[in-house]
Amino acid sequence: MEYYSYINIFETKGLAYLLLLSFLVLGVLLIRYLSGPERKDAARKRESDSTNSYEGF
Amino acid sequence: MNTAAIPTNELVRFAKFFLQELKPRGKWLTPFNVISIPVILVGLVILYFRFTLGLGAVTNLSQQYPFGFWIGFDVMTGVALAGGAYVLCFVVYVLRIEKYHSILKVTILNGLLAYIFYSGALLLDLGRPWHIINPIIGNSFGYNSVLFLVAWHFLLYTGALFLEFSPTIAEWAHWEKLRKFLTSMTLGTVIVGITLSMLHQSGIGAMFLMAKPKIHPLWYSEYIPLLYFVSSIFGGLAMVIFEGTMSSKIFSNLIGQKTHHSHNDIILGLAKGAAITMFVYYFFLAFIFMHGEKWTLINTSWGYWYLVEVIGFVLVPCFMFAYGVRNKRFGVIKTAAIMTVLGVILNRQNVCLIAYNWYVVDKYYPSWQELTVTLMVVFVEIWVFRWIVTRMSVFSKE
Numbered sequence: 001m002e003y004y005s006y007i008n009i010f011e012t013k014g015l016a017y018l019l020l021l022s023f024l025v026l027g028v029l030l031i032r033y034l035s036g037p038e039r040k041d042a043a044r045k046r047e048s049d050s051t052n053s054y055e056g057f
Numbered sequence: 058m059n060t061a062a063i064p065t066n067e068l069v070r071f072a073k074f075f076l077q078e079l080k081p082r083g084k085w086l087t088p089f090n091v092i093s094i095p096v097i098l099v100g101l102v103i104l105y106f107r108f109t110l111g112l113g114a115v116t117n118l119s120q121q122y123p124f125g126f127w128i129g130f131d132v133m134t135g136v137a138l139a140g141g142a143y144v145l146c147f148v149v150y151v152l153r154i155e156k157y158h159s160i161l162k163v164t165i166l167n168g169l170l171a172y173i174f175y176s177g178a179l180l181l182d183l184g185r186p187w188h189i190i191n192p193i194i195g196n197s198f199g200y201n202s203v204l205f206l207v208a209w210h211f212l213l214y215t216g217a218l219f220l221e222f223s224p225t226i227a228e229w230a231h232w233e234k235l236r237k238f239l240t241s242m243t244l245g246t247v248i249v250g251i252t253l254s255m256l257h258q259s260g261i262g263a264m265f266l267m268a269k270p271k272i273h274p275l276w277y278s279e280y281i282p283l284l285y286f287v288s289s290i291f292g293g294l295a296m297v298i299f300e301g302t303m304s305s306k307i308f309s310n311l312i313g314q315k316t317h318h319s320h321n322d323i324i325l326g327l328a329k330g331a332a333i334t335m336f337v338y339y340f341f342l343a344f345i346f347m348h349g350e351k352w353t354l355i356n357t358s359w360g361y362w363y364l365v366e367v368i369g370f371v372l373v374p375c376f377m378f379a380y381g382v383r384n385k386r387f388g389v390i391k392t393a394a395i396m397t398v399l400g401v402i403l404n405r406q407n408v409c410l411i412a413y414n415w416y417v418v419d420k421y422y423p424s425w426q427e428l429t430v431t432l433m434v435v436f437v438e439i440w441v442f443r444w445i446v447t448r449m450s451v452f453s454k455e
Binding site for chain 2: 019020026027030
């Protein structure tokens, strides 16, 4: 006869894994948030630089 | 260059120059002088009684509480907040991010003075201060003691910071050849300094590993050394933001135009670094909390106090730094820097004093003499800092 057992995340370190995952995801989001506007500016500048360089040909 | 080779007339010239430089400049009746001079004088009187009558005459220390406010604030907190020097040295000399070069000298000077005054304040707290030399001269080395590592590291790192700052002193004294020689040693000294710093910042935390039964479980962890090291990074960065803001206002006439203009850009970079480090620190705390299964401790008065520290002075300033960087809100960044500095002070006081012997009914509170002497140490450091920056080329003139 089979018994079903529920996984207790407190006992199985599941919570620690969830915390680790949230750390990684939130860490990426934080770095993206911190460098957000500058990245757009840099992309715009790069775009204009590349356009200018083609004008030379 | 050998100092013995310096001709006598050069030493005479320097002595005359030094005496000339000792003369005060500017107005005497400033608000800072009016407040600080009486505090320093009272502090000196208290120190006289401390060294003639002993620690018991002026402090509330006891056998239960061997660490008082002098250790908790001056040594533990002062050293953590001086962490900006090694972090910036790493950023400028190792990562080669040149935009922070203009604030490097003043940060190193702040670090040097912090180590001289705050770790020097250890002498006040030792029952027999003349024994401080023991770990250095080999009398009872105590290789197994963390304090042995900390003692040697404090000494070596203070020397390293002095060497890093010494080209500025040589420049001020018009010793050009010596300045060139000292400048050539900078990179090596910086690498030694960074290594020493990383070790003793965590070493200070490691001293509490032996006090497991005495520290409240919410603050005790086997990872205290790691937490002390990481918090010294953002604490140091926050202190650089705070000091930089104060210096740019008070000593604005000594700072060059270019540095003035780049000040905001530098603050944004430092705030970004602080936000990321605080984020990592916060998750370290969460992991430690979860690993230690400390859930039952949260719904107590100690738990609420712990949340005040962790959320109010770590998570909130972390978000404030991030918001300030993203929206270029310098007021928010500066407030976050002050909160972060307060948070590091609170953390060190919690581990060292407040949550130390937490179960004891007869708690330790610092006496007014301990508070006055601590204030005196801070004021004397500011006096020395002001004397140096108004005479030597510490701020970038560009």
